[in-house]
Amino acid sequence: DEMASLPQPRPFVVLLGEIDEKSPPIIQQAGEKLGYGNYAIRSVPYEQVGHYYACADVFALASLEEGFGRVFLEALIHGLPCIASDHPIMRYVLGEQGTFGDLSQVGMLASLVQAELRKRPDPAAMARRRDYVRQKFSWDVLRAAYLQMFKDAIAGTASAPPEAASMAEAGVPSDAVGDASAQVADEPDLSVEISPPANDQTPETPPADEPTSA
Numbered sequence: 001d002e003m004a005s006l007p008q009p010r011p012f013v014v015l016l017g018e019i020d021e022k023s024p025p026i027i028q029q030a031g032e033k034l035g036y037g038n039y040a041i042r043s044v045p046y047e048q049v050g051h052y053y054a055c056a057d058v059f060a061l062a063s064l065e066e067g068f069g070r071v072f073l074e075a076l077i078h079g080l081p082c083i084a085s086d087h088p089i090m091r092y093v094l095g096e097q098g099t100f101g102d103l104s105q106v107g108m109l110a111s112l113v114q115a116e117l118r119k120r121p122d123p124a125a126m127a128r129r130r131d132y133v134r135q136k137f138s139w140d141v142l143r144a145a146y147l148q149m150f151k152d153a154i155a156g157t158a159s160a161p162p163e164a165a166s167m168a169e170a171g172v173p174s175d176a177v178g179d180a181s182a183q184v185a186d187e188p189d190l191s192v193e194i195s196p197p198a199n200d201q202t203p204e205t206p207p208a209d210e211p212t213s214a
Contacts, residue, residue: 002062002109004033011117012038016052019043053078058116060084062103069093077133079126081119083112097132 003013013034019041030039044052053059059075060083072093075082084090086100094100099116101108135141 001033002107003039003113005107005110006114010034010038011057011113012040014039014052014056015041016044016049049074050078053080056080058083058113060109060113062109064104066090066093072098073133073137076129079129081116081125081129083109083116095132095136097129 003010013030015030023041027041030041053075056075056078057080059071059080061069061071062083062085064085065087066089069084069090072082072084072090076094076097081099082094082097083099083101084094085103090098091100099112101112103109
């Protein structure tokens with residue numbers, strides 16, 4: 001509904017995630033709302049997900065809450081602007097690099113997407129997003145704090161590393177940063193990558209050799 005509310009020509013919407021028995025109604029609704037040449041819903045091997053990030057202009061994860069949201073880090077490391085619900089965990093993960101709104105409100109997601117797509121590409125902003133991930137979530141940053149935590153645990157004086165303390169204040173699960181620093185998810189979350197409309201875009205039907213299921 002949010003993307004369908006945007007004026008024509010609408011951006012091309014790509015949703016990546018696991019397709020299961022609950023997916024057909026979603027796929028049908030997308031076709032009815034967006035038109036069958038204006039979106040793609042696909043399940044692809046994780047090693048191919050980076051190609052979709054590279055082609056996208058905006059990344060949005062419209063869930064109101066997340067346990068962490070590693071896909072945000074994946075999108076940031078590709079330089080993408082990220083739209084997320086205004087929730088403590090999302091704010092912890094994205095920091096100043098995120099665009100936040102109350103996505104429970106009708107029209108909010110569409111408005112934020114439209115605003116991001118109106119901006120001119122900014123190589124400096126893309127570089128800042130990549131640097132943010134490296135400076136906050138890379139193993140080079142976290143390794144020393146976690147090593148000290150393990151040493152303290154062995155000595156019986158365990159205390160949470162500084163990064164974990166910040167996570168606790170934000171309500172983030174204690175194991176989330178360690179998982180996120182690898183920047184790899186076993187299964188991509190169902191998320192949205194949005195590109196402006198282009199004249200050469202193909203219909204929704206994926207190539208025959210691309211692994212999909214419904």
